[in-house]
Amino acid sequence: MIPDYLEEVLGNVASDATGELAGYIPELAAVDPERLGAVFATVDGHVYSAGDVDAEFTIQSISKPFVYALALADSGFDAVLGKVGVEPSGEAFNQISLEEGTGRPFNPMINAGAITVHSLVRSEQLAPDERVARVVRGLSAFAGRPLGVDEAVCASEMENAHRNLAIAHMLRSHDILTEDPRIVVDGYIRQCSVLVTTRDLAMMAATLANRGVNPLTGEQVVAERVVRQVLSVLSTCGMYDAAGDWATQVGIPAKSGVSGGLIGALPGQIGVATFSPRLDSHGNSVRGVSLFERFSTDMGLHVMEVPAAARAIVRSNHVAGSGLREVRVLQLHGGIRFAGAERIDREVVDTAPSEPRVVFDLTMVSSIDDVARRMLLEVARRLRVEGREVYLVDPEAMIPDPDPGDGGRFEVVDDLDQAVSLPHEVVARNGRPGAREWNP
Numbered sequence: 107m108i109p110d111y112l113e114e115v116l117g118n119v120a121s122d123a124t125g126e127l128a129g130y131i132p133e134l135a136a137v138d139p140e141r142l143g144a145v146f147a148t149v150d151g152h153v154y155s156a157g158d159v160d161a162e163f164t165i166q167s168i169s170k171p172f173v174y175a176l177a178l179a180d181s182g183f184d185a186v187l188g189k190v191g192v193e194p195s196g197e198a199f200n201q202i203s204l205e206e207g208t209g210r211p212f213n214p215m216i217n218a219g220a221i222t223v224h225s226l227v228r229s230e231q232l233a234p235d236e237r238v239a240r241v242v243r244g245l246s247a248f249a250g251r252p253l254g255v256d257e258a259v260c261a262s263e264m265e266n267a268h269r270n271l272a273i274a275h276m277l278r279s280h281d282i283l284t285e286d287p288r289i290v291v292d293g294y295i296r297q298c299s300v301l302v303t304t305r306d307l308a309m310m311a312a313t314l315a316n317r318g319v320n321p322l323t324g325e326q327v328v329a330e331r332v333v334r335q336v337l338s339v340l341s342t343c344g345m346y347d348a349a350g351d352w353a354t355q356v357g358i359p360a361k362s363g364v365s366g367g368l369i370g371a372l373p374g375q376i377g378v379a380t381f382s383p384r385l386d387s388h389g390n391s392v393r394g395v396s397l398f399e400r401f402s403t404d405m406g407l408h409v410m411e412v413p414a415a416a417r418a419i420v421r422s423n424h425v426a427g428s429g430l431r432e433v434r435v436l437q438l439h440g441g442i443r444f445a446g447a448e449r450i451d452r453e454v455v456d457t458a459p460s461e462p463r464v465v466f467d468l469t470m471v472s473s474i475d476d477v478a479r480r481m482l483l484e485v486a487r488r489l490r491v492e493g494r495e496v497y498l499v500d501p502e503a504m505i506p507d508p509d510p511g512d513g514g515r516f517e518v519v520d521d522l523d524q525a526v527s528l529p530h531e532v533v534a535r536n537g538r539p540g541a542r543e544w545n546p
């Protein structure tokens with residue numbers, strides 16, 4: 107189904123020969139402009155592909171978000187943010203402009219930012235070639251296989267690097283760079299010359315979509331907090347001066363490169379990559395942009411698509427057992443985050459259960475985040491303060507440590523029958539509070 111779909115969409119854009127090859131790097135102007143490929147990589151490592159997906163090309167600017175991640179991991183947020191901002195510049199990728207006053211590049215996705223970021227990978231007095239080695243190793247970890255450098259493209263770009271050298275000298279004059287600008291540009295251009303396939307790019311994007319864990323190797327390449335930063339910057343600055351159009355029409359955090367690659371990362375879902383060398387006036391792949399527009403529309407991939415309300419979080423609220431064994435059961439369901447936990451809280455407040463025992467049945471809960479976990483434990487804690495016995499049916503340990511913070515852990519049982527048939531001493535001792543008292 108998905109491979110057929112990919113073939114079909116490639117067929118739809120194949121005849122579009124508009125756009126130009128990147129002329130300012132002679133080696134790039136020599137590639138076959140007809141190449142075309144697309145890959146979807148799921149967060150559990152499954153790959154769907156169509157077209158030319160194993161041909162190698164240089165990564166170019168698609169290296170920027172990944173090296174930004176490495177710099178954040180190596181040098182820390184404060185050091186990196188002190189030198190490179192996170193504001194969309196609305197300018198071309200190679201614009202020679204810096205933030206007034208601070209001299210900082212606007213963001214890490216334009217060349218000024220990326221050159222600075224390169225200098226922040228393992229900055230503690232690392233020799234320049236060791237820094238490049240660290241960058242190549244880091245990019246390889248994102249891809250899940252060892253990557254190499256295209257020396258011919260690297261030399262070709264280095265010979266024509268006047269503009270990037272101008273940018274680097276300007277950065278040096280503002281003390282944003284503190285070392286020889288030529289050495290940093292040399293390292294940055296080597297970073298851009300790392301060879302990848304469309305399949306590699308999709309896996310790199312999937313690693314971002316998978317909270318920084320490579321779906322193939324299982325390696326946590328960078329921390330989740332770093333991934334959040336990178337995806338945020340991609341969604342505002344990834345497509346240069348076309349970022350606003352892209353954010354509204356496609357809505358997938360994405361990054362393009364002048365060799366014709368394009369990646370998109372959909373948090374928690376998939377990594378997408380396309381390859382087609384002819385570029386539009388922003389330097390983005392023409393057919394790549396068309397493909398992403400189609401993927402977004404056909405597959406509903408826009409990140410701002412609002413999901414159905416978490417209405418069904420409380421699947422049922424009923425009484426089980428009878429007499430002294432009467433138990434109020436709240437059966438929960440699905441993935442619970444802030445809004446879902448709020449529904450549970452309101453359900454308990456609104457229905458004010460009068461039964462002596464309350465059971466939260468988490469058997470059908472698929473996930474619960476930290477905030478929701480704390481909120482649910484607080485709902486349970488307040489029930490206990492009101493004199494109820496609270497049980498959690500939690501066979502899969504969705505709440506591994508059911509302690510609301512006062513040291514009094516809630517009783518966890520494996521199924522509802524167990525909760526209903528447990529002896530009733532505590533309740534008998536505490537008595538049965540009326541609904542009136544339950545109103546925080």
Ligand SMILES: NC(=O)CC[C@H](N)C(=O)O
Pocket residue numbers: 165166167168199200217263270295298362363364365389
């Ligand atoms: N947009 C790009 O891919 C630019 C990368 C290229 N190496 C440059 O610095 O000009």
